[in-house]
Amino acid sequence: METYKTNDNEEIKYSYENCWKFIIRPPRDDYSLSELDFDFNQIQKPDFIYIRKDYSILSKQGYLMECSFFRTDLSKREPYIRPVIIYLHGNSSSRVEGKRMASMLLNKGFDLFVFDFPGCGKSEGEYISLGFHEKEDVNVIVNFVEKFPGVGNIGIWGRSMGAATALMYSHTDRRIKAMCVDSPFAVFKDLAIKLCRKYMTIPEFIINTILFFLKKTIKKKNDLDLEELKPIDSAELSKTPAFFIHAMKDDLIPYEHTIQIYEKYAGIKSINIVEGGHNTPRQKHLLNKVINFFSKYLSENYKKANNEIEDDLEDEEYEEESDKENDNFSNATYNTINTNIFSE
Numbered sequence: 001m002e003t004y005k006t007n008d009n010e011e012i013k014y015s016y017e018n019c020w021k022f023i024i025r026p027p028r029d030d031y032s033l034s035e036l037d038f039d040f041n042q043i044q045k046p047d048f049i050y051i052r053k054d055y056s057i058l059s060k061q062g063y064l065m066e067c068s069f070f071r072t073d074l075s076k077r078e079p080y081i082r083p084v085i086i087y088l089h090g091n092s093s094s095r096v097e098g099k100r101m102a103s104m105l106l107n108k109g110f111d112l113f114v115f116d117f118p119g120c121g122k123s124e125g126e127y128i129s130l131g132f133h134e135k136e137d138v139n140v141i142v143n144f145v146e147k148f149p150g151v152g153n154i155g156i157w158g159r160s161m162g163a164a165t166a167l168m169y170s171h172t173d174r175r176i177k178a179m180c181v182d183s184p185f186a187v188f189k190d191l192a193i194k195l196c197r198k199y200m201t202i203p204e205f206i207i208n209t210i211l212f213f214l215k216k217t218i219k220k221k222n223d224l225d226l227e228e229l230k231p232i233d234s235a236e237l238s239k240t241p242a243f244f245i246h247a248m249k250d251d252l253i254p255y256e257h258t259i260q261i262y263e264k265y266a267g268i269k270s271i272n273i274v275e276g277g278h279n280t281p282r283q284k285h286l287l288n289k290v291i292n293f294f295s296k297y298l299s300e301n302y303k304k305a306n307n308e309i310e311d312d313l314e315d316e317e318y319e320e321e322s323d324k325e326n327d328n329f330s331n332a333t334y335n336t337i338n339t340n341i342f343s344e
Helices: 006-024 095-099 102-107 134-145 161-170 188-199 204-222 256-264 284-297 300-307 311-325 334-338
Strands: 050-058 064-072 082-088 111-115 151-159 176-182 242-247 269-274
Touching: 006 188, 006 204, 050 134, 064 082, 064 095, 064 102, 064 134, 082 095, 082 134, 082 161, 095 111, 102 111, 102 284, 111 134, 134 151, 134 161, 151 161, 151 284, 161 176, 176 284, 188 204, 242 256, 242 284, 256 269, 269 284
Parallel strands: 082 111, 082 151, 151 176, 176 242, 242 269
Antiparallel strands: 050 064, 064 111
């Protein structure tokens, strides 16, 4: 029988620490508040005055979340209804990630709300939970945002952890009228096994044993059950119009995760498999497609039309529109995917 030397055990212990920390305690994005500064002269709508205001909001678990709202200043004019996009950043990231969308969104008539999840950026909290607790934070943020005068329909734009959070939250809140889901995972347990292989120098045959202890450690530290992290289970429940994105060469979360979710998704949906990796910036033309998607489903005219549909007919309406929009992606095959690639 093979035995391990003391230094082998130390190496396994070190790798184990790295693995669970990578999952629930990744490095914080240590940014300066100056990175949130924005030149509102970029916005080509001179009849509006734009402002950024920062807020600290208490999460359901009792942590202060640091937030910023990029929006029109309604203090000197009559209220003007504008849709709002709430951006949900990835793990080891922050609201700065969402701030990069400000120019495009404000120019297209949207306001933008960004925030640091607990355990990220400048927010309080020690750990993240990859969407498990974060979906409750989104509810707190939506409750806060909707009380502002001039707020119209609300959409959410999530990437990586934020995308998984968007999926697990959207079906619980009818106030979310559309969402962009960029690089979600389908079942985190499958991804955890992949991470164990990548970040731990251990023999293959003891990975399941390590995973057992990994789950216990994470449950103890953050009250997170990895078995319950299954955004794909929310796919059949959500009817929120969704725009899916994933990079073909994503070496952290394989693009097949998004395809699996997409195939089960019950609502109106669109998908783009793009070139690049997990953190490759999305090209401008793809971002414009996302914004056009939001423009359609967050418009007041679309809301009015949907409000005229009887509740018992809504399922049929969503299914019909979904079929029309997805004739070009009926099968998850490589040949079909290749027709939807956007170079980055």
